[in-house]
Amino acid sequence: MKIYRMLTEDDTSQFCHKVSEALSKGWELYGDPTYAFDHANGVMRCGQAVTKEINQAYSPDMKLGQQ
Template identity: 75%
Template sequence: MPKIYRLLTEEDTSAFCHKVSLALSKGWELHGSPAYAFDAASGIMRCAQAVTKDIETEYHPDMKLGQQ
């Protein structure tokens, strides 16, 4: 079964947690640990979390991964 990958990013706020929670509720699975980095240009912390999902169709670069 093919697997797709997304990297979710957001400012370090509850919006990031909601974005990851929404992906998990749609069948995505966490892949690795979250990452945090300081964005010096904007003066904020940013978060990232990789997620993966098994799909039944063949992967195509035109896929809208957020709608999977």
């Protein structure tokens, strides 16, 4: 089955590291990245959806970042 995550972070190199780490763990990019102004915190935020095929049934209790 395919699982989905949305990675988000302030617009810093940390966002690129977060996406790179997910890719190194077998996640694949899904769609285009997003970029928006976070009015509450006064910073630009980035987002990138990723997906991954796994060999187990989905459960809402799954820790997706540990897959």
